[in-house]
Amino acid sequence: MAPAAVVIAVLGGVALEGLDPDRDEARRWAERELSDPVYEASEPTPIDLIAQAIGDFIADLLTPRDGVPWSPLVAIAAVVIAVGLVVAAILIWGRPRLAHRTRESSALLFGEAEHRTAAQLRAAASQAAGAADWDEAIVLRFRALARGLEERGIVEAPPGTTAQGLARRGHHPFPEHAERLDTAARAFDDVRYLRRRGTAERHAQVASLDDELARTTPVRAPEAILS
Structure with a gap:
């Protein structure tokens, strides 16, 4: 799985399972997955950079504000939007010219x-x-x-x-x-x-x-x- 997809999959799974990690914990989970040697040779692509920004956004979204957690539906919607953005990036930068x-x-x-x-x-x-x-x-x-x-x-x-x-x-x-x-x-x-x-x-x-x-x-x- 490409690094861009891994970020979405890891954070998406967190939202769908109803877990409530804080920002640092969510980032650690993503970094642990991406520390696999298979990704070390990969140079970041525009899609990877977009996925990283989306991952930061979702991690921030899942962090409770003033002790009040976000609704799981909001988190799921954010994941769906993020996946849509990644797909759009693939279509823009990946199609033949x-x-x-x-x-x-x-x-x-x-x-x-x-x-x-x-x-x-x-x-x-x-x-x-x-x-x-x-x-x-x-x-x-x-x-x-x-x-x-x-x-x-x-x-x-x-x-x-x-x-x-x-x-x-x-x-x-x-x-x-x-x-x-x-x-x-x-x-x-x-x-x-x-x-x-x-x-x-x-x-x-x-x-x-x-x-x-x-x-x-x-x-x-x-x-x-x-x-």
């Missing part, structure tokens, strides 16, 4: 800094296509495709991911589009690295795939695919 991780991984896209959203990349690709700059239009539209999958939490593109690697990661959530994903990735590599001229037809293929994926529900619930 997928969005945060996604923002960090998105600082680079296919080896280059890229902070634009999928919508912004699509707009830039359309502008390049309007100027018949097919090389730029293909590169930007494939980047938009990748960023769109990231934003939806379907596929991640951490630093080091290649266009071909991203296409392979898209095979599982979009099996019916697997071949077209590979074709779009090759189009990106051809114009970006092999210096082959882009064409309106190849741009249309990438743009059409991006539009379809944006409207398609993946095979499984959105979840970042890392392998």
Whole structure:
């Protein structure tokens, strides 16, 4: 049991059993439990610090005032509130931060800094296509495709991911589009690295795939695919 839970369990048991320790005795009971060597290696977490403050509050609550003890119902209510606070702390500090991780991984896209959203990349690709700059239009539209999958939490593109690697990661959530994903990735590599001229037809293929994926529900619930 974690130190935070131990404090609540020890003091909660005291209240529920109807015992009436003074402040010092309640603290000694909690300290005795936490003196177990299993806790010595643990560094205090925000949850532990909150639990310690709650434990002090409950111990103070259980201490009689002017010779008149508190009602057991009040003590039980305090324990319930304390447990609720600990649960809230766990939810706040313990839940995964997928969005945060996604923002960090998105600082680079296919080896280059890229902070634009999928919508912004699509707009830039359309502008390049309007100027018949097919090389730029293909590169930007494939980047938009990748960023769109990231934003939806379907596929991640951490630093080091290649266009071909991203296409392979898209095979599982979009099996019916697997071949077209590979074709779009090759189009990106051809114009970006092999210096082959882009064409309106190849741009249309990438743009059409991006539009379809944006409207398609993946095979499984959105979840970042890392392998």
